[in-house]
Amino acid sequence: MARHLITSAIPYINGIKHLGNLVGSQLPADLYARYLRARGHEVLFLCATDEHGTPAELAAAKAGKPVAEYCAEMHAVQAKITEGFGLSFDYFGRSSSPQNQKLTQHFAGVLADQGLIEEVTEQQVYSNADGRFLPDRYIEGTCPNCGFESARGDQCDNCTKQLDPVDLIDPRSTISGSTDLEMRETKHLFLRQSKMKDQLDAWINSKADWPVLTTSIAKKWLHDGDGLQDRGITRDLDWGVPVKHGEKDWPGMEGKVFYVWFDAPIEYIASAQEWVDAGQGTNWERWWRTDAGADDVRYTQFMGKDNVPFHTLSFPATIMGSGEPWKLVDYIKSFNYLTYDGGQFSTSRGRGVFMDQALEILPADYWRWWLLSHAPETSDAEFTWENFQSSVNKDLADVLGNFVSRITKFCRSKFGEAVPEAGTYGAAEEALIADITARVAKYQEHMDAIEVRKSAQELRAIWAAGNEYLQAEAPWTTFKTDADKAAAQVRLALNLIPLYATLSAPFIPTASQQMLKAMRLPDAIWPDDVPAALGLLSPGHAFDVPEVMFAKISDEDREAWSERFAGTRD
Numbered sequence: 001m002a003r004h005l006i007t008s009a010i011p012y013i014n015g016i017k018h019l020g021n022l023v024g025s026q027l028p029a030d031l032y033a034r035y036l037r038a039r040g041h042e043v044l045f046l047c048a049t050d051e052h053g054t055p056a057e058l059a060a061a062k063a064g065k066p067v068a069e070y071c072a073e074m075h076a077v078q079a080k081i082t083e084g085f086g087l088s089f090d091y092f093g094r095s096s097s098p099q100n101q102k103l104t105q106h107f108a109g110v111l112a113d114q115g116l117i118e119e120v121t122e123q124q125v126y127s128n129a130d131g132r133f134l135p136d137r138y139i140e141g142t143c144p145n146c147g148f149e150s151a152r153g154d155q156c157d158n159c160t161k162q163l164d165p166v167d168l169i170d171p172r173s174t175i176s177g178s179t180d181l182e183m184r185e186t187k188h189l190f191l192r193q194s195k196m197k198d199q200l201d202a203w204i205n206s207k208a209d210w211p212v213l214t215t216s217i218a219k220k221w222l223h224d225g226d227g228l229q230d231r232g233i234t235r236d237l238d239w240g241v242p243v244k245h246g247e248k249d250w251p252g253m254e255g256k257v258f259y260v261w262f263d264a265p266i267e268y269i270a271s272a273q274e275w276v277d278a279g280q281g282t283n284w285e286r287w288w289r290t291d292a293g294a295d296d297v298r299y300t301q302f303m304g305k306d307n308v309p310f311h312t313l314s315f316p317a318t319i320m321g322s323g324e325p326w327k328l329v330d331y332i333k334s335f336n337y338l339t340y341d342g343g344q345f346s347t348s349r350g351r352g353v354f355m356d357q358a359l360e361i362l363p364a365d366y367w368r369w370w371l372l373s374h375a376p377e378t379s380d381a382e383f384t385w386e387n388f389q390s391s392v393n394k395d396l397a398d399v400l401g402n403f404v405s406r407i408t409k410f411c412r413s414k415f416g417e418a419v420p421e422a423g424t425y426g427a428a429e430e431a432l433i434a435d436i437t438a439r440v441a442k443y444q445e446h447m448d449a450i451e452v453r454k455s456a457q458e459l460r461a462i463w464a465a466g467n468e469y470l471q472a473e474a475p476w477t478t479f480k481t482d483a484d485k486a487a488a489q490v491r492l493a494l495n496l497i498p499l500y501a502t503l504s505a506p507f508i509p510t511a512s513q514q515m516l517k518a519m520r521l522p523d524a525i526w527p528d529d530v531p532a533a534l535g536l537l538s539p540g541h542a543f544d545v546p547e548v549m550f551a552k553i554s555d556e557d558r559e560a561w562s563e564r565f566a567g568t569r570d
């Protein structure tokens with residue numbers, strides 16, 4: 001048994017997340033957490049809402065609410081939806097928590113003591129119409145790198161380049177649209193990442209097993225152009241963690257807050273403290289402090305590609321630079337983008353399918369299966385309603401659902417609702433057992449390596465093997481001439497159901513529970529020994545024929561949904 005710390009990129013607070021956000025971070029993290037727990041490992045799976053920064057203020061203003069109230073409400077909304085998707089966080093925290101505030105101020109203080117923070121007086125964009133500075137998303141313009149016209153002050157959403165508001169071409173205020181902007185002097189703190197470049201470079205180079213997407217983005221920021229740049233970590237805003245040097249005031253920084261990208265990853269640690277303070281866990285230090293045992297922990301992070309620079313460079317710079325014994329990430333699983341029907345998913349433009357809407361039309365398992373089996377791993381992936389309909393109908397309804405329904409119903413009609421006893425296994429049964437044994441080993445390999453699509457493919461193949469067996473051996477035909485042989489065939493096929501339930505649980509937890517319940521088994525037990533697991537249901541073991549597990553998506557449904565989600569949500 002090992003100990004695994006897992007974090008998902010923390011979803012931003014400014015609205016309900018779309019299916020792209022889900023498959024790029026929380027959902028694969030949940031898949032991995034569920035798998036590792038099923039294999040008997042000790043897992044701490046943390047997530048939180050990312051609540052600071054300009055978009056939260058803008059969204060609160062739009063909703064006509066004070067930003068703190070808006071964030072508290074949206075946190076509750078997101079928490080409820082993540083439950084609906086079966087995301088099995090041990091704790092879902094908030095980056096605006098007092099724990100994170102204190103820890104963020106602490107890190108700033110120790111980084112300053114280590115000579116890694118520089119105070120810089122610089123020019124920032126000031127809007128005369130709005131009477132304020134315009135950091136980050138308060139300003140938009142054309143990206144100097146790729147020409148994208150709606151690049152934000154802190155990052156271009158199109159090419160992922162980190163930007164400074166002063167870099168933008170044709171800048172405008174997102175509050176008023178005003179272009180009456182001028183440069184004014186203000187003082188800010190910079191994290192001296194450039195001083196840590198060699199250390200970070202060596203660390204990234206030591207991660208030969210990381211996804212290429214992760215290391216290539218890190219190397220780009222390390223080496224492109226002038227190399228790794230120092231990063232402003234404070235802002236002229238009201239909403240955020242007040243700038244302090246540990247518990248002490250920071251002269252000259254009164255009224256300023258830390259930049260959201262400085263405090264957000266620190267929330268990974270703070271959420272473990274919140275978990276303990278909420279009475280749900282004990283001893284967060286053993287997960288996060290290498291002087292308290294965290295060296296034994298394997299720490300895996302999940303995120304979409306735009307989050308990679310912060311997790312491979314800025315946050316590690318914070319951790320390493322502190323000189324304190326904090327746990328560093330061991331593996332970063334990153335994702336390309338899921339696109340929606342020929343374009344981008346977009347929260348700000350309301351384009352695509354959002355998590356609440358998805359659950360309104362179909363249960364979580366349908367989405368979980370499609371998203372994970374089409375995860376944008378090696379390249380971007382596209383969601384289309386046709387593909388969704390066809391995968392759900394084929395994989396879930398025709399293959400898995402049909403197998404379970406067919407065999408339980410056939411058994412009930414010929415032998416009753418209990419596992420039949422007669423007959424012995426022959427060559428076909430031995431071959432199936434051997435095939436499933438080999439496939440389970442491959443499935444585990446892919447899951448251990450967090451190869452999401454390959455894992456889904458192997459799982460589908462394991463389901464299909466059962467169907468092919470039934471098709472080839474046709475117990476309904478065998479029964480007419482050799483009832484005992486048919487009994488043995490049915491016995492083996494019924495035993496595949498608990499195996500399917502256990503193996504499938506990380507992908508489709510609800511259907512998995514339904515299968516176990518129908519087989520009258522309390523818990524899933526991981527099939528470490530597949531042939532033994534295929535004898536779990538002994539002769540005489542009673543079961544129930546389950547309700548239809550997966551309804552097929554009709555062409556009418558598909559067309560209606562495709563139309564409903566063609567526009568933008570308000």
Ligand SMILES: Nc1ncnc2c1ncn2[C@@H]1O[C@H](COP(=O)(O)OP(=O)(O)OP(=O)(O)O)[C@@H](O)[C@H]1O
Binds near residue numbers: 009018307346
């Ligand atoms: N289309 C997408 N496909 C896959 N992952 C995505 C996609 N868009 C965002 N992500 C990832 O989702 C996670 C949560 O994102 P976050 O809440 O910060 O929203 P975001 O990056 O501002 O995106 P958006 O503005 O589209 O909601 C991040 O890890 C991000 O990289």
Ligand SMILES: [Zn+2]
Binds near residue numbers: 146147148156158
């Ligand atoms: Zn760009």
